Amino acid sequence: MDSKIFNLKAKLEVYKAMTNGANFADCPVRDVIQGINGKWSSLLVMALAEKPYRFGELRRLVPDISQRMLTQTLYDLQRDGYVHREVFPTKPPSVEYSLTDLGRSMFLPLQQLIQWAELNHDVVRAARAAFDATQG
Amino acid sequence: MDSKIFNLKAKLEVYKAMTNGANFADCPVRDVIQGINGKWSSLLVMALAEKPYRFGELRRLVPDISQRMLTQTLYDLQRDGYVHREVFPTKPPSVEYSLTDLGRSMFLPLQQLIQWAELNHDVVRAARAAFDATQG
DNA sequence: GTTTAGTGGTCTCAAAAAGAGACCAGCACT
DNA sequence: AGTGCTGGTCTCTTTTTGAGACCACTAAAC
Numbered sequence: 001m002d003s004k005i006f007n008l009k010a011k012l013e014v015y016k017a018m019t020n021g022a023n024f025a026d027c028p029v030r031d032v033i034q035g036i037n038g039k040w041s042s043l044l045v046m047a048l049a050e051k052p053y054r055f056g057e058l059r060r061l062v063p064d065i066s067q068r069m070l071t072q073t074l075y076d077l078q079r080d081g082y083v084h085r086e087v088f089p090t091k092p093p094s095v096e097y098s099l100t101d102l103g104r105s106m107f108l109p110l111q112q113l114i115q116w117a118e119l120n121h122d123v124v125r126a127a128r129a130a131f132d133a134t135q136g
Numbered sequence: 137m138d139s140k141i142f143n144l145k146a147k148l149e150v151y152k153a154m155t156n157g158a159n160f161a162d163c164p165v166r167d168v169i170q171g172i173n174g175k176w177s178s179l180l181v182m183a184l185a186e187k188p189y190r191f192g193e194l195r196r197l198v199p200d201i202s203q204r205m206l207t208q209t210l211y212d213l214q215r216d217g218y219v220h221r222e223v224f225p226t227k228p229p230s231v232e233y234s235l236t237d238l239g240r241s242m243f244l245p246l247q248q249l250i251q252w253a254e255l256n257h258d259v260v261r262a263a264r265a266a267f268d269a270t271q272g
Numbered sequence: 273g274t275t276t277a278g279t280g281g282t283c284t285c286a287a288a289a290a291g292a293g294a295c296c297a298g299c300a301c302t
Numbered sequence: 303a304g305t306g307c308t309g310g311t312c313t314c315t316t317t318t319t320g321a322g323a324c325c326a327c328t329a330a331a332c
Contacts (some may be wrong), residue, residue, distance in 0.1 A: 001303055024179055025199045032253040037173045041230025042249045043160055045304090055280055063161045070269075071180050071281065076227060079271075085316050093278035100261060112245035117168040124168050127217025175290085191309055202291050207310065227299055228308035 011081060035080045040065055040073045045099065049086060049107045052098035081108060171216045176201055176209045178246060181218060181235065185243045188234035218242060 024030065026098060040062070045074055055118055073122060074097055077083040082103035088094045099107065117124075160166065173179060176198070183189060183197055195206055210233055213219040218239035224230045235243065253260075 023199070024183065024197060029250060029253040030179065032257045033178055033250065033258070034175065036253075037175065037178065037250070039170065039173065042169055043166065047160065056278080059280095061160060063159070066322090067281070068283095068321090069319070072319095079264055079267045080260050081267070082176045087280095090279085092326085095280060102152065102256070102263065105256070106252060109245070109248035112248050113172070114165060114169065116242060116245045117165040117172075118242070120238070121164045122167045124171070124216050127238065128215055131215045131217070192307080195309095203310070204292090204312095207275090208290095223309095226308085228297085231309060263283065 032080075035082075035108065036077065036110065038073060038076070040069055041077060042114075044070075044073055044077065045103060045107055045110060046114065048083065048097060048099045049104070049111070052096050055095050055097070058097065077103070168216075171212065172217075172242065172246065174209060174212065176205055177213060178250075180206075180209055180213065180242055181239060181246060182250065185234060185240070185247070186217065186234045188232050190232070191231050194233065213239070 036045075043065075044058065044063060047058060053061065055070070059065065059067060060076075062070070065073075074083060074085070078085050078097075081100060084098050084100050086096050086098070088096065125133075154249050172181075179198060179201075180194065183194060186208065190204070191210075194245075196205060198206070201209075207228065210219060210221070214233075217236060220234050222232050222234070224232065225227050
């Protein structure tokens, strides 16, 4: 009897601890990270951190992005405030994309991660190869 | 005549500058970043940075991940050397996931980015709202 | 004057990735 | 005998992505 109640209590404690303490479902950071996390987002931010680029330049700079995803990723980055889009009335009209202050601010920590990747990409590739060799 | 040749040369210069100087196609950093960039990867690394967790615990911790993607993301993280997987011969067998040294090393810059997101998520959300209001 | 190329996109259709949920064996507790 | 928990896998559907055609306009080449 007592043990039954105690078990139930213990389970509720654990549940509360989990849902209150460290539930990532409603974490406000998640959707921000998602915006940066897209397959092409960080790459384009990296490019624009160097200098502003035009649409076609970005397309040539990242040859394996489809025009469709380039449009959409730039749109999303603009929506989240990282990227500024400016149309120049040339003929034909040209469009320049550049980082905003928010974008440059975000690039600072992103750059840390990129640097880590530069320093450790051989370690990661070695781990991959070793894993594939044993676990196939 | 001369101008024609000059134009061609100039174009080739520009092309070479682009393809040699800053072509991201064969950048060794890209696939490493991709591994961290997955929708669930950073979230799981964040969780495991706190302490090791078992499969079911992670599933409850991140309620909106499907069991399928949890399995696969953990597999990928293990393959890249960020996560260690250990099976304990309990009944039924339990599986514990923990960060490796490489994983902890990678978490340091990742944490910088997460901190940025914590500090600026309201700015990003405001930008989004403003953008949607005007551009819908 | 007529082809040719470049501008920044959008549209459609196929392929890949992700989500939802059933199912599994084995054991403990009831 | 039924229920639940373990860590997954399998199948089916929906969403996301990729490949490529198309578009109007213009400038320059031929």
